[in-house]
Amino acid sequence: MNRSTWNTNLITALSVLILLGIWQIGAVLLDAGVILPTPGTTFSALASVVQQKPFSLNILATVARALQSFLIIFLVGGLLGILSGYSRSLHAFLVPLLVICKATPVMSVILLAFIWFTSGTVPLFSAFLMGFPVMFIQVEQGVKLISPRLHEMTVAYGFTPLRRLIHLVIPSLAPSIITGAKASLSMVWKVVIAAEVLTVPRYGVGSRMQMAQVNLETAEVLAWTLIAILLTAAGDLIFLSLLEVPRKLRERRSKLLEAIR
Amino acid sequence: MILKNLSKRYLVSGEYLPVLDDFTLSIEPGTITALVGPSGCGKTTLLRLIGELEQPDEGELVKSVEERGPLSYLFQEPRLLPWHSVLHNVELVMRPWYPEKEERIARARDFLTMVGLSDFTTFKPDQLSGGMRQRVAIARAFAYPGHMLLLDEPFQSLDTNLRWALVNAFLKLWNAEKRTTIYVTHDVPEALLMADTVIRLSSRPMRILENHTIGTPREERSLGSPEFLALQARFYT
Numbered sequence: 001m002n003r004s005t006w007n008t009n010l011i012t013a014l015s016v017l018i019l020l021g022i023w024q025i026g027a028v029l030l031d032a033g034v035i036l037p038t039p040g041t042t043f044s045a046l047a048s049v050v051q052q053k054p055f056s057l058n059i060l061a062t063v064a065r066a067l068q069s070f071l072i073i074f075l076v077g078g079l080l081g082i083l084s085g086y087s088r089s090l091h092a093f094l095v096p097l098l099v100i101c102k103a104t105p106v107m108s109v110i111l112l113a114f115i116w117f118t119s120g121t122v123p124l125f126s127a128f129l130m131g132f133p134v135m136f137i138q139v140e141q142g143v144k145l146i147s148p149r150l151h152e153m154t155v156a157y158g159f160t161p162l163r164r165l166i167h168l169v170i171p172s173l174a175p176s177i178i179t180g181a182k183a184s185l186s187m188v189w190k191v192v193i194a195a196e197v198l199t200v201p202r203y204g205v206g207s208r209m210q211m212a213q214v215n216l217e218t219a220e221v222l223a224w225t226l227i228a229i230l231l232t233a234a235g236d237l238i239f240l241s242l243l244e245v246p247r248k249l250r251e252r253r254s255k256l257l258e259a260i261r
Numbered sequence: 262m263i264l265k266n267l268s269k270r271y272l273v274s275g276e277y278l279p280v281l282d283d284f285t286l287s288i289e290p291g292t293i294t295a296l297v298g299p300s301g302c303g304k305t306t307l308l309r310l311i312g313e314l315e316q317p318d319e320g321e322l323v324k325s326v327e328e329r330g331p332l333s334y335l336f337q338e339p340r341l342l343p344w345h346s347v348l349h350n351v352e353l354v355m356r357p358w359y360p361e362k363e364e365r366i367a368r369a370r371d372f373l374t375m376v377g378l379s380d381f382t383t384f385k386p387d388q389l390s391g392g393m394r395q396r397v398a399i400a401r402a403f404a405y406p407g408h409m410l411l412l413d414e415p416f417q418s419l420d421t422n423l424r425w426a427l428v429n430a431f432l433k434l435w436n437a438e439k440r441t442t443i444y445v446t447h448d449v450p451e452a453l454l455m456a457d458t459v460i461r462l463s464s465r466p467m468r469i470l471e472n473h474t475i476g477t478p479r480e481e482r483s484l485g486s487p488e489f490l491a492l493q494a495r496f497y498t
Contacts, residue, residue, distance in 0.1 A: 149340050156312060156334035157354040157405060167353060171344040 037219040045219035046226055054203060061203035063231065065120075066185075066192045069127035073184050076128075077135025078177060082169065084136070085143020094136075101133045110195045123195035123204070130191045131184035138183070142176025143169070178243060185239060189232045205231070262288045262311075262328050262409075262441065267320035269306055280306045281317070282466035288458075290325050293435070293442040295452035297496060298462030304445040305413055307467070311443060312411045324409075328441050331358070333407025335415040339398040341386040347373065348382035351401045358406050372400040376430045392423040396430060403434045410435075410442040416451065428455060432479065449496045450484050461496055471495075 020039050027038040037045070049055065084091045109129050113122040146169060154164045170177075196206020205228055212220035269281040280303040288294050296304045309315045311322065312332050341350045351369040359365040373382055376396040386394050395415060402410060416424040428451060435442065446452050452459045453475065461471040473492070475482070483489060 149336070149338060150342065152314060153334070153336065153340040156314060156332065157401075158331055158357065159354075160357075163353075163356070167342060167345070171342070 034216050034218055037222065041219045042222045042226070045217070046223035049208070049220060049223045049227070057203045058205055058208050059227070059231070061201070062192060062196065062205040065123045065196075065204070066127070066188050066231075066235070069124050069131065069188045069192060070181075070185050072124075072128055073131040073135050073188065074181055077132050077180065077184065078139050081136045081139025081180075082143060082165075082173070085140045091140070098133050098136065101129050104129070106130055106191055106194060107198070110191075110198050113195070114199050119199035119201040122199045123192040123201070123206075126195045127188045127191040131187045134184040134187060135180040138176045138180030139173060142173040145176070146172040182236070182239060185235055186232060189228065189235060193228050262290070262325060263323040264288075264307075264311070265321050265323060267307070267310060267317045267322070269303075269310065269315070269317050279466040281310075282468075284320070284467060284469075286460070286469065286472075288441065288443065290327060290441050291439045292457040293444055293455055294458045294460065295444045295446055295456035296460050296462060297446060297449055297452045298467065299464050300447060302462055302464045303467035304447075304462060308411050308413050308443060308445050311409075328409050330408045331406060333402040333405045333410045333440075335398055335402045335410065335412045337414050337417055339386065339391075339394040341394060341397055341401075343386050346383050346385060347378060347389070347397050350386070350397060351404050354401055354405045369400070369404055372404040372434070373397070375403075375434055376400045392419055392427065395419065395427060399427065399431055399434065403438070408440065410440050412442065412444040412446075414446050414448075417446070417448070424451070431455075449493055453489055453492055453496075454479070454482055454484065459492075459496070 023036075023039050027033075027036045027041075030036050033041060080090075080094065084094055106126065110122060110126045113125045117125055150168055150172075151164075154168050159167070193204075193206040193209070196204035197210045198206075200207045200210050205224055209221055209224040209228075212218075212224060264284060264286045267281050267284040268279070270277045270279045272278075284307070296307065298304050306315070310317050312334055341347075342353070345353065348366070348369055351373060352365050355365050355368065359368060370379065370382065373379055376399055378393060378396055378400065381389060381393065386397065389397070398415065416427050419427065432455065444452070444456060456475065458472065458474045460469055461473070462468065463470050475492075477488065484493070
């Protein structure tokens with residue numbers, strides 16, 4: 001680890017310590033565990049939450065809902081974004097839906113979805129409606145940034161639509177797809193957990209939060225919140241690591257080729 | 262190929278701007294025809310019409326049998342796909358015509374070798390200099406089995422030495438397989454050294470001012486000779 005990385009890590013650690021210190025001081029001054037438990041109490045609650053029997057089931061249920069929503073957003077948002085980037089008519093057709101998705105409060109979507117669907121489906125539906133515009137807009141804007149000169153080259157050299165999609169459109173859109181996917185993934189976690197809090201499906205991080213809140217177990221609410229933060233961070237980390245895979249494979253391949261030569 | 266009474270106009274700020282108006286030209290198959298004229302006169306528009314990247318408002322293009330089919334285009338910029346290697350850029354355009362991968366790769370390597378890039382096949386375009394990138398574009402244009410070659414000032418942005426090196430690389434490939442070539446440029450010396458026929462064009466709407474066929478073989482041409490000095494003087498007026 002070089003000096004500058006070491007310094008950055010030190011500053012981050014210091015920032016975390018200061019936040020924990022403020023939290024501790026606030027909790028001691030309030031002296032009311034129901035309103036604000038100390039960090040110590042919260043971490044004890046976290047340890048007991050982790051040891052609870054259906055812990056992994058709660059985590060898996062939330063992760064499964066988030067991943068399903070993300071996958072649907074990625075495919076539908078990405079595909080419609082590409083098509084809409086090329087078609088003014090489709091863009092005009094989708095504008096009202098996008099305006100509604102962007103302007104409707106998350107809670108309204110969740111409450112309405114709860115009237116229409118079962119509690120397990122509500123997080124999926126709500127996360128889709130909230131995350132779809134993020135992915136869609138990024139990809140649609142990306143289409144407008146595709147080089148018209150390269151496009152013309154593919155026309156001059158007789159590329160079929162499929163070959164153009166594979167060799168020009170998708171590589172050109174990669175930065176937009178990554179940005180859209182990253183932003184919608186972060187949003188998906190929040191909406192899925194919020195929907196679980198309101199609809200209380202049998203398993204889920206949000207459901208456990210809601211149950212703890214009903215029982216005035218503030219430390220447990222905070223513990224589940226910490227778990228939600230860790231899940232989001234882990235999701236981002238896994239996503240970024242997956243993006244590194246093609247580069248690492250390419251490096252390994254070129255090293256192998258060099259060794260063969 | 263015969264360009265018959267071609268007209269093309271563009272709508273600019275609510276008014277129609279005529280670029281080509283009743284333009285007629287006959288081009289000999291298997292020769293290099295240079296179109297020389299001032300910037301913005303409509304040379305590129307004419308090339309785009311020949312390349313079927315645009316359609317004329319009026320008139321028609323009549324191609325001979327050997328000129329019909331795919332066309333190779335060499336643009337002002339190399340226009341390489343930045344995420345693909347040099348070899349992949351050349352090989353990719355040939356896929357519909359050479360289904361066998363090995364044959365395709367071998368042909369792409371041959372043309373890259375002819376332009377002096379055999380050691381750079383695995384490089385990405387952004388790892389090459391501007392001249393090397395344009396050489397890849399030349400290799401791509403020749404490796405592609407286009408029945409005609411359309412060149413839109415491909416050496417314009419390069420320094421003099423590099424430009425002549427690329428002109429030589431181009432002529433070496435062209436001599437091996439003489440395809441009908443239409444070459445747009447505003448560089449008179451380059452046109453005189455490369456072309457069989459040099460056509461001097463007017464400003465917009467573009468008309469032919471002079472259609473000159475050069476009888477001297479390419480290898481015997483010299484810009485300092487009386488014939489070429491006179492031609493340069495005439496073409497610069």
